[in-house]
Amino acid sequence: MTRWAPGARERLQTAALDLFVEQGYDETTVSQIAARAGVTDRTFFRHFTDKRESLFTGSEVLVTLFTGAVERSTATDPVDLAAAALAAVTEFFPEERRTWSRRRTAVVLANPALAEREQLKMVTIAQALARALRERGLPDPAATLLGRSTVTVFQVAFDRWLTEDEDRPMADLLQDTLSALRATLAPRG
């Protein structure tokens, strides 16, 4: 058993998800995950504080992608800032991630505590995004409304991306969902 190996983090996440699917989340221990990944328990704890965290590390990546895009964008129009933020997260959802995401979401939705964690993660992202928009000069309530709306678009597009038989790439679904939100709320002439 190697004490440290390149890719140990990814192997641990895969091992954890496989075990959660095979035998249930509650029934799976950190030791089982580490053994399946071929590492020690200590190595597991070098990467994650607990088994739950192995499912939720994406959330910090998402926050950074969303807020970084807002900080770097030269756009001044609020919708362009939202579109830039959404475009930036597509890199985190390449085609080869779709199957993993479907399996991960099935585990999360089957466990109420995990489903709650997922929702709260989204609230945190909306707050970080609103802060970034405020720092770009967007006043409130627009910054708070746009931060939340951008996360709403992300959540709906992500659910669509995971739907069986859906094969459009995440980028298309994000754009399409943003357009759908704008059309739904559009002033009529």
Added chain:
Amino acid sequence: MTRWAPGARERLQTAALDLFVEQGYDETTVSQIAARAGVTDRTFFRHFTDKRESLFTGSEVLVTLFTGAVERSTATDPVDLAAAALAAVTEFFPEERRTWSRRRTAVVLANPALAEREQLKMVTIAQALARALRERGLPDPAATLLGRSTVTVFQVAFDRWLTEDEDRPMADLLQDTLSALRATLAPRG
């Protein structure tokens, strides 16, 4: 001590909030709340399952007001349905409730577990609203997007209503916030 009294529910909620503010949420027991309200512990448990519930009973009322308005509305335009839902909840936030709501929110925000409960409550309301919109014939993703957006408008308007020195009524803030969301996301010509 009366075993049952009209208004016991409201007295219990007031007593609970007073004690949470005075001595802290974690430090307050159900027995203290019952004693302050002049009822027995058994009476408390006839109204609420635990002390937390005394702060969160409004959520079911909100769900009913939101979804009932969508069910009864004759509007076909999505924005009109959202506006009808928002107009329906104003009755739950009369001026005399503002001080109570400010104190309640201070208690909720000071306790991370309560703040999480509050956020999750909003997710539940958005889901119920999306379901009502779907039943009114609005297809997805519009129904999900509009359900979430309506709750976003509600949350932002509610926060504004609670702001110190804010004296506009809830109805005005809901309308103003819905307009702000639509303006922020409006297609440019």
